[in-house]
Amino acid sequence: MSESVLVLGGGLTGLQAALELAAAGVTATVVERGPIVGGKRAAVLAGDVDPRLAALAEEANISFLTLAELDSLAGEEGEFVATVRQLPRYVNDDCTRCNHCAPVCPQAVPNEYDAGLTYRKAIHNPFPRTIPDIYAIDIDSCLNMPPNYLPCQRCVEVCDDRAIHFDITPPQPLELPAAAVIVATGYADDDQAEREQLAEFGYGQHPDVVSSVELQRMLEDPGPSGGFATRPSDEGYPDSVMLVLTRVSEGAAWVMGNQLRRLVAQRVEKVQLLVLAADPEDALLAPLRAVASECGIEMACGTWIGVDSEDSGQLLARYATLPGGGHHRLAVDLLVLSSEVHPHPEAAALAAKLGLECDPQGYLQASRAGIYLAGGVLGTVGVEAGGEQARAVAREVVRRLRVQEAAIDKADEGPRLQELEQLLHALIRLGGQG
Secondary structure, three states: OOOEEEEEOOOHHHHHHHHHHHHOOOEEEEEOOOOOOOHHHOOOEOOEOOHHHHHHHHOOOEEEEOOEEEEEEEOOOOOEEEEEEEOOOOEOOOOOOOOOHHHHOOOEEEOHHHOOOOEEEOEEOOOOOOOOOOOEEOHHHOOOOOOOOOOOOHHHHHOOOOOEOOOOOOOOOEEEEEOEEEEOOOEEOOOHHHHHHHHHHOOOOOOOEEEHHHHHHHHOOOOOOOOOOOOOOOOOOOOEEEEEEOOOOHHHHHHHHHHHHHHHHOOOOEEEEEEOOOOOOOHHHHHHHHHHHHOOOOEEEEEEEEEEEOOOOOEEEEEEEOOOOEEEEEEEOEEEEOOOOEEOOOHHHHHHHHOOEEOOOOOEEOOOOOEEEOHHHHOOOOHHHHHHHHHHHHHHHHHHHHHHHHHHHHHHHHHHHHHHHHHHHHHHHHHHHO
């Protein structure tokens, strides 16, 4: 039986599970598709690395593979064999983060770690300190992407560490034994289909109409705006913000309630809340109603009419409240549209590799012994709830490992006891002959 556990997903949920396993003396291998572990929350906190990331770097029982993903999983609980494929980083461990490369890189793309609010280069490292703490090249946005035959060598030319190598080939797939697999690959909170749906409400027509995903990144510290809501048009602090829950769902309502609290705590002068629904008593809205009441804000329900730009630079939101259908016009500095979270685009493919099924929404379901799910892979889960799930499944994995080890030891005791009995009988016979 293998004594290690495979953790798919290097976000905070996956790292929490790995740390829990390591604390119990179980080795864990974290497999992360991105260039760093920690996901979109891997930024430094108050000048230091998130304690979970720091603990990971120092824990001997944890190893990680970045730019890697599961290819297949064979075997059964206790004796899994995972095949993992890893992409080249094109930057080796000689990198000292001198940052000579990024400024000369001509390729800029939206930064997925900042919800697209900022841009990054093809060669990049998302945050001031990361694990691993070296740069990576996004080959899909690099001018040197095959078969372009190295038309751009700017980063190579300025790298004093000689750490950039475009001739690196993908390594051979790894076969990793695992007693169990913990899946913490998260959900998708920003995709093209969602942006197209939000266009109906004015998204994409004005920079100060943002999604709740973008607002959430603004509210995170550190972040592109230092943890404060700002207007993308001029980076100024808004005096008035309107939150619009475009579709009623438990997850979207939870996120909007959390953001409502944060905006009020930042002393935004005027915060408005509009729910595009006819039934204000919908049970799914109960948590949001409670937060609005706690913050002293009225929750209006109604229908959307449209949004226009004012000469003053503000946005003019037009909507009708229900019941009654009274029309309203409201000038605001920032308009926030709720974004739905979705199953990861490759959730179905991952489920097939793991021998699992998906629920009607497309999220994974735990249905195979030895495979455990935690966090956003199950649906809309907050950071703290995801951490609790990670701790719970890690403890269950450790418990089952201990039970299996005890069973193996007990099975081994049978032959040993027979040998001892035979030896004892032999000694007795010898004693009788003496």
